[in-house]
Amino acid sequence: VNTEDLRDLIIEVxxxxxxxxxxxxxxxTEDLRDxxxxxxxxxxxxITKVGERLGIDVPEKDxxxxxxxEGAVAYLSGRLAAxxx
Amino acid sequence: xxGVTACASLVWRARRIGAEPSVDDWAGLCGPDVPRAAGLTxxxxxxxxxxxRALLRATIVQLRPELARTTIAFDVAPSGRLExxxxxxxxxxxxxxxxxxxxxxxxxxxxxIDVEPLDRGExxxxxxxxxxxxxxxxxxxxxxxxxxxxxxxxxxLHLWVAKEAVLKAWPGPGTTGRRxxxxxxxxxxCADVETxxxxxxxxxxxxxxxxxxxxxxxxxxxxxxxxxEAVVAPAAASAVTSPSGPGADGPTLDLxxxxxxxxxxxxxxxxxxxxxxx
Numbered sequence: 001v002n003t004e005d006l007r008d009l010i011i012e013v014x015x016x017x018x019x020x021x022x023x024x025x026x027x028x029t030e031d032l033r034d035x036x037x038x039x040x041x042x043x044x045x046x047i048t049k050v051g052e053r054l055g056i057d058v059p060e061k062d063x064x065x066x067x068x069x070e071g072a073v074a075y076l077s078g079r080l081a082a083x084x085x
Numbered sequence: 086x087x088g089v090t091a092c093a094s095l096v097w098r099a100r101r102i103g104a105e106p107s108v109d110d111w112a113g114l115c116g117p118d119v120p121r122a123a124g125l126t127x128x129x130x131x132x133x134x135x136x137x138r139a140l141l142r143a144t145i146v147q148l149r150p151e152l153a154r155t156t157i158a159f160d161v162a163p164s165g166r167l168e169x170x171x172x173x174x175x176x177x178x179x180x181x182x183x184x185x186x187x188x189x190x191x192x193x194x195x196x197x198i199d200v201e202p203l204d205r206g207e208x209x210x211x212x213x214x215x216x217x218x219x220x221x222x223x224x225x226x227x228x229x230x231x232x233x234x235x236x237x238x239x240x241x242l243h244l245w246v247a248k249e250a251v252l253k254a255w256p257g258p259g260t261t262g263r264r265x266x267x268x269x270x271x272x273x274x275c276a277d278v279e280t281x282x283x284x285x286x287x288x289x290x291x292x293x294x295x296x297x298x299x300x301x302x303x304x305x306x307x308x309x310x311x312x313x314e315a316v317v318a319p320a321a322a323s324a325v326t327s328p329s330g331p332g333a334d335g336p337t338l339d340l341x342x343x344x345x346x347x348x349x350x351x352x353x354x355x356x357x358x359x360x361x362x363x
Contacts, residue, residue: 034130
């Protein structure tokens with residue numbers, strides 16, 4: 001799974017959670033909650049669904065790293081690399 | 086009101102704000118809120134910001150009538166907590182969903198408030214945010230009511246808003262996690278929402294404090310305004326949270342949690358346990 005796949009996966013999940021928005025158009029460095037008007041339940045749904053799709057459990061302390069698209073991709077890449085290693 | 090520990094002002098639909106002569110005049114934004122509001126790009130976010138700030142001011146004035154609404158300013162502390170400028174003794178909290186927003190203020194301890202529509206869609210996987218005890222409670226309820234999927238969802242929704250309210254009330258540095266917050270008697274509120282009538286509860290859990298609650302004011306000092314029918318859910322619970330997790334060593338916060346149903350929205354108010362009324 002490369003970074004582009006991860007980005008597409010996150011956008012796909014976000015599209016389900018916030019169908020009225022266009023996640024593919026978000027600024028990757030901006031807070032997803034502000035960009036897509038997500039609330040805390042949307043945010044946790046996104047984190048758990050992405051985690052389930054990748055087979056990893058994201059601990060609560062790491063949630064802040066998933067706040068932006070860029071941050072989420074970087075975090076998940078690291079987790080997958082560590083898992084593979 | 087003797088014994089008031091918190092005051093919640095619960096909202097009317099945001100669309101009504103358009104009927105006001107001037108949103109700016111009505112809301113009375115001042116201090117750091119002005120540049121903060123100007124920086125919001127989404128119209129919905131701007132509306133919510135204005136509404137919740139106005140609600141907070143209205144609620145503060147209910148609790149502290151000597152304060153002039155137009156002079157109440159807010160600032161965000163480095164911890165992210167919203168504070169009332171020049172009034173560190175006041176704790177405030179707000180929440181919104183769709184066209185609803187709620188606000189709460191307390192003068193004697195932490196306060197947190199959260200709102201979700203009763204028909205809120207899919208909730209996050211319970212294992213991601215419930216404690217083992219809460220998961221066991223959900224499992225027990227499911228075993229007794231295997232076909233009551235709506236009851237199951239309502240129970241989870243009660244737990245969700247309660248935890249969010251407690252998170253907002255948490256006064257310590259940083260935040261504690263949802264799985265470090267334990268909501269007591271989580272099996273109670275679902276049935277209560279369905280019946281929506283006062284019921285006796287165990288001492289100290291809050292339900293027993295509701296006997297003299299009326300439609301607009303209760304022992305916890307909660308009140309609301311708006312065009313929705315307000316129903317006082319006759320259930321309450323305690324919440325214990327700790328950076329180390331419930332039951333672990335370290336500081337803990339013991340809060341009361343009350344639930345309200347207003348116009349198909351579920352509100353949880355977390356606050357310091359109320360003293361006995363005089």
